[in-house]
Amino acid sequence: MKTTLFAFRFTRSTRLTSLRPALHTRICPKCKLSSPFQRRYAHTPADDPYFQSIVDNPAVLVKSGQKHGPGLIVLILIPAIAFGLGTWQVFRLQWKTDLIARFEDRILKPPLPLPPRIDPAAIKDFDYRRVVTIGLLRHDQEMLIGPRVHDGNDGYLVVTPLQREGIASKILVNRGWIPKRLKRQVDRLAGLPTGEVTVEGLLREPWKKNMFTPxxxxxxxxxxxxxxEQMAKFTGSDPVWIEETMAPDLLKAYDREAVGIPIGRPAEVNLRNNHTQYIFTWYALSAATAIMFWMVVKKPLPDSIRRVRQNKEW
Incomplete structure (x- = not known):
């Protein structure tokens, strides 16, 4: 029995071995493809009809190291620029604070009699300085600047040349605000004083026009x-601008508005100082965009890029 079993095993092994060359050459007549059993017993890769070399299927180069595009450069510039603008506003705040303090110190001083001759180039050093002068108002050369809003009402600023006493030259006086309904002089005769008047106000530097004003x-x-400069040339006056002032009094202002007497401005500094808000805005924008930049940089790579990087280990 042992001899017969040995012969049977030997015969089976011999049959399988003898079948291998035939299996490698036997092809399915329908699909023209070899069976999985053939590929299993293939001796070399070339014996497998599915084998493809690097010549048959060349590798494709893929950029896998570049995570972000040019937008990342823009994203990193935004927080840097915003931080720089916020720092610039810090210096602007210090400059504006010192400027307002200097002007308020000038207002606290007693009124200065206006000298006979005024150098227009020296007005900058006396901006917001309280001055007083005497003269005759030239209502025939009156100019209305507007529209101007006062307490929600439309109106105009009344600018009248002042012929100074004993001096041939004139200066420009901004007398204050009048309502729109009293634009004509005949409707506000009470606001047209005759004879010599005393004008007390602030000596101001010429205003600067913005791009939106016609x-x-x-x-x-x-x-x-x-x-x-234009108004002085038009009326034959010196380019000297004085803003007439009055004590803040609500009842007095109502009485003046009713009869057309110009409402003067209070003797105070009215410069805008919003630099603190600008500092907060720019620094907040810088912090927000910096966090966005960090989130983009730390964002996990897409699946396609991870697969390419893993395939490089083949």
Missing amino acids: DNKPELGEFYFPDV
Whole structure:
């Protein structure tokens, strides 16, 4: 029995071995493909009809190291620029604070009699300085600047040349605000004083026009902005601008508005100082965009890039 079993095993092994060459050459007549059993007993990769070399299927180069595009450069510039603007506003706040303190110190001083001759170049050193002068108001050369809003009402600023006492030259006086309904002089005769008057106000530096304000038309009597040089040339006055002041009094202001007497401005500094808000805005924008940049950099790689990096280990 042992001999017969040995012969049977030997015969089976011999049959399988003898079948291998035939299996490698036997192809399915329908699909023309070899069976999985053939590929299993293939001696070399070339014996497998599915084998593909690097020549048959060349590798494709894929950029796997570049995680972000040019937008990342823009994203890193935004927090840097915003931080720089916030720092610049810090210096602007210090400058504006010192400027307001200097002007308030000038206002606290007693009124200075206006000298006979005034150098326009020296007005900058006396901006917001309280001055007093005497003269005759030239209502025939009155100019209205507007529209201007006061307490929610439309109106105009009344600018009248002042012929100073004993001096041939004139200066420009911003007398204050009147309502729109009293634009004509005949409707506000109470606001047209005659004879010599004493004017007390602030000596101001010429205003600067912004890009949104239309140009004045002196020949038509239309003034939208106090262009001191232009208005002085139009009336034959010196380019000296004084803003008449009055004590803040609500009842007195109502009485003046009713009869057309110009409402003067209070003797105080009215410069805008919003630099603290600008500092907060720019620094907050810088912090927010910096966090966005960090989140983008730390974001996990897409699955495609991870697969490419893993395939490089083949």
